[in-house]
Amino acid sequence: MEFDSPRDILRHRPFQFFFVTRSFSRFATQISTVAIGWQIYDLTGSALYLGLAGLTQFLPTAILVFVAGHVADRYDRRRVLQVCQSAEGLVAIGLALGNVFDILTVPGIFAALIVLGTATAFESPATAAILPAVAPPGRLQQATALSTAGNQMATIVGPALGGFAYAASPSVPYAIMTVLWLFASVMTRAIHLERPPAPKEMPTFSALFGGVRFVRDNPIILGVISLDLFAVLFGGATALLPIYARDILQTGPWGLGLLRAGPAVGALAMTVVLAHLSINRRAGLRMFQAVIAFGVATIVFAFSETIWLSLLALAAMGAADTVSVVIRFSLVQLSTPDEMRGRVGAVNYLFVNASNQLGEFESGVVAEFLGAVPSAVLGGVGTILIALAWMRLFPTLRAVERLDEPMPSSSLASSAPPADVAMRARPPA
Template identity: 70%
Template sequence: MSDPIAPPVALFGHRPFLFYLWSRSFSRFSSQIAAVAVGWQIYELTGSAFQLGMVGLVQFAPTAILVFAAGHAADRYDRRRVVQLCQIAQGLAAAYLAWGSYAGWITVPEIFAAVAVFGAATAFESPAAAALLPAVVPAGMLQRATAAATGVFQIATITGPALGGFASAAAPAAPYAVMAVFWIASGLFSGAIRLQSEVMVREPPSFAALFAGVSFVRRNPAILGTISLDLFAVLLGGATALLPIYARDILETGPWGLGVLRAAPAIGALAMTFVLSRFPITRRVGMRMFQAVIVFGVATMVFAVSSSIALSLVALTVMGAADTVSVVIRLSLVQLATPDAMRGRVGAVNYLFINASNQLGQFESGVTAALFGAMPAALLGGLGTVLIALLWMRLFPALRKVERLE
């Protein structure tokens, strides 16, 4: 019987992965703090819900425009340097916001300009960082490494907004100062990563090379199936966007209940990453992914009809755990099925799908809730997620038959 403890020790004792994990951790904390600090300051300055909504659009627009160029850059240039430069750029933008907020001369357009820098830098950082992961872990440990990195992201998701809120309460400049320090620290850790060998594309930039990731995904049914499954599952199963309605009108818990409900999926996800980092899925991984999506959909339906805060918390925790199983398998499968020279561009396609599903999923949930009510909207979303998983099992038999992550 294999030792479930020794592999994680070997993984976290591997210096390139350790530096990578610290780099991504500080960067993720900064982005989570920014989500609170920027929104709070914009609303304080304008009192406008429209301006608050514009924050997401300003950050997403550079991603949609630059993501394919970012994927090509991740394959053409040193990925460590791409990640490092992006993190330093974000740190400098955060320092600018801290300076302006402390001095009192910062304006809304200047905040939006910094947010656009965050979006553009993230568009380049994410594909490069995803493509870098297989190069910084020991052979045969990618699934554990993916689970560990996902767990760190969930810790940042749980604690980062709280840190941002406390810092904003202390002073308007405080959260930006913390973000600047964290992003500069991220850049230093990225620069400290040492690799034995790297594969970089030296082909000249061209339209075909720029969109080679899209062509590669279309030619590989397993990758196309896993990315599109995640897109539609998140698009339809975006019940978390309706949590304010559930907290106030259905569960009648108030603001404290909303906070607890928002934390529940991340807690479930964190618990599952702990399990997967020690006991990775070793067989029938394609079916396990479909099963996880179905469990996610069923848990969404349970949450939809629940009028008990306890049952709702259990359903949301299960949703977070099931989603993590799907995410870990998807990320590992995409990385292992993609040649190293293509990982940046394929990662860019994956990143675009994830962002589109999150943004459009919130929009879809809001529209259906406005038309039918929150409970029918969440119920339909969960049912749609289950039906999509069953349909995808027939449409993508290559994904269903994937046995191992090797």
């Protein structure tokens, strides 16, 4: 079967089921960010608590990252996803009942965040490792863009629905999350892997940290992952959205839902472009340019006092981030053997999760002492400076030209990639 268009890829049955289950899980996650974020701020009125919510979700990842990666490589990845999604659904039931009976407290919400963070720590590397096995041969970049589009559709509708549902009753968004996560768990079972995984490696101490060694020994992958960590670490303005919605833009939960959806609108538009037009030239440079654009848009958002300009800036942030995500994911997955994808995916997720959730913690702490606007401005400036620094620290990454085929891992360890592989690099300007 030929896969000449995004529609053909969506008709590919293994990818189809993967697309649905990942989108529904993402949908539930996005509803939770609005519902939990607004409820914490409503109960505490503290930016610091918003930052602590991000830290609480990050800690399970930091503690379990190596175990989670090895679980994704040793056990059936579909079964791992099912267990995680079922656990998330049970947490959502608990949050809904806590609101119905008016017994939910701030410590109870943070306990729920710990469980959600633990489930996500195992779910993410397993999800990343499954995608190359369900994507049509030679179409990983387009499949990644389509998968991202599904996530962004959920991110657009999820926060808006979460905001309106919370305005009706705090228990409603948690009930919706329950249905979505349990449905995703059922759909995961229907995923058929056309390319079965390689024989499983025995769970030795050395194998547990294999992903760390692989990333450390491959400069391009190390540069890609660390760029995301430090750039987004300083650009975590999304943690401040409840403050912007209530105190700066003078809206309610519905306004927070729209702001949460803003980045996804831009991201969805960009994924449509990338699904039709692959990045075939100067891929490394395009990634750095996208990160710089993300920083500029963050600064615009920081100074905005009108909701339409804030939404426009957030949409630009989402579009820029999508370019970076597609290039980063393609580089990591195409350059990693299947038997290592779970562990490398876990390391990647640790960096991504750190950048998002520790970035929220950093933004919350700075906002507590300096205010929301200075915190967001400093984050945008920091993102731009990190991108410029990484362009000099990782010239080989900047020189990556194409994302057509896997690059042999041996070539990645070299300071200059060979000219005879499909992912060719041009000399740094």
